[in-house]
Amino acid sequence: MKIEIRGIVKKFSKMNILNGVDIDAFEGTCVGVLGINGSGKSTLFNILAGVSLCDAGSFFCDGRDLLKCGTKDKKNIIGYVPQSPPLIEELSCIDNLKLWYSFGQLKRELENGVIKKLGVDEFLKTPVKKMSGGMKKRLAICCAVANNPRILIMDEPTAALDILCKKAVADYIEYFKSSGGVVFVSTHDYTELGMCDKIYILKNGSTKLYDFDGNIDKLIGCLKDD
Numbered sequence: 476m477k478i479e480i481r482g483i484v485k486k487f488s489k490m491n492i493l494n495g496v497d498i499d500a501f502e503g504t505c506v507g508v509l510g511i512n513g514s515g516k517s518t519l520f521n522i523l524a525g526v527s528l529c530d531a532g533s534f535f536c537d538g539r540d541l542l543k544c545g546t547k548d549k550k551n552i553i554g555y556v557p558q559s560p561p562l563i564e565e566l567s568c569i570d571n572l573k574l575w576y577s578f579g580q581l582k583r584e585l586e587n588g589v590i591k592k593l594g595v596d597e598f599l600k601t602p603v604k605k606m607s608g609g610m611k612k613r614l615a616i617c618c619a620v621a622n623n624p625r626i627l628i629m630d631e632p633t634a635a636l637d638i639l640c641k642k643a644v645a646d647y648i649e650y651f652k653s654s655g656g657v658v659f660v661s662t663h664d665y666t667e668l669g670m671c672d673k674i675y676i677l678k679n680g681s682t683k684l685y686d687f688d689g690n691i692d693k694l695i696g697c698l699k700d701d
Contacts, residue, residue, distance in 0.1 A: 476502035476537055476625060478657055483532035485518055492518050494680030496532070498659075500673065502625075505648055505658040507671035509685070511698055514677045516661040517558065520630045523659070524555035536626065554624035558631050560615030562603045568614055569599040575621035590617050592650065593643055609640030616647060627651055628659045633667060645670055665691055 483496035492515045500506045510516050521527040523534055525546060534541045541549060562571050572581060572590070584590040593613040603611065612632065620627065629648075633641045648658050648670055660671065668674060668687050675682040676697055687694060 476655065476657060477535075478626070479533070479535040480523070481533045481535070483519060483522060483534075484530045485515070485522060485527075486530050491680050493522075493529070493532075496677070496680075496682050498675055498682055500657050500659070502655045502657060503652050504672040505652055505660060505670055507668060507674040508659065508661045508677055508682070509663075509668075509674060509694075509698060510661075510677035515680060516677055517630055519677065520555070520557070520628050520659065520661065524553055524557075524628050525549045526555070526557075550622050550624070552625055554619035554622070554627045556612070556615050556619045556627070556629045556632055558634070560611045560618075562611060562614060562618070564604040565602070567600050567602050568595065568606070568610075571603060571614060572599075572617060575618045580621070584617070589620055589647065593617060593647055609636045609643075612636060612640065613643060616644070620651075624656070626657045626659070630661050631663065632660055633662070633664065641667075665694065 478498070478500040480496060480498040483493050484491065485493040496519055498506065508516055508519065518527065522529045529542065532542070536552060541552060544552070576584065585596055590596050593616060595613050595617050598606065598610055601610070603614070606614070633644050636644070645667070648660070651658055660667070662668070674685045674687050676685045678698065685694070685697060
């Protein structure tokens with residue numbers, strides 16, 4: 476699988492939030508997108524996931540432009556975990572899962588699939604409104620991958636999570652990669668950069684490939700406005 480994101484442009488009023496974003500990725504890899512608050516990371520991910528439209532650009536997967544695909548086709552290719560999980564607060568964990576999984580599929584995932592891997596089976600009867608942030612995030616990941624997508628887009632997947640939840644999410648990202656998938660993540664936590672095979676900095680509306688060598692001061696300098 477080859478991913479080519481080319482020339483993504485998004486305008487709000489007369490301002491260009493994204494001004495020609497280019498990203499490349501291959502199967503079995505995790506791509507990190509870094510940028511300061513307001514740089515356009517969430518806007519970019521919303522476009523790639525099909526939540527928002529762009530003004531120009533393409534998102535090719537093996538030569539097929541996913542930005543021109545219908546919603547149904549995208550669900551079988553892309554899974555999306557936004558910053559705020561799209562869960563129904565009044566329902567329990569298991570009832571939220573039933574909205575995404577068939578009975579047979581849910582049974583398999585509970586026994587030895589993503590639901591088991593992320594420990595979501597430990598709080599199936601808990602109402603979403605009583606869940607911690609980490610529980611909600613893990614449940615959101617389970618919902619996002621219900622259709623076995625080839626691409627997983629995660630907007631700050633471990634923000635505000637404790638160390639156990641961070642590890643659970645990181646382990647699943649490694650599992651998804653090992654299955655041949657492509658993961659896109661945005662993060663503000665430099666300790667998570669180690670799970671990224673490639674890193675892009677989003678700055679002034681465009682992206683630039685960045686070779687992270689462990690020097691945090693250098694990275695901060697690149698993230699700051701000119």
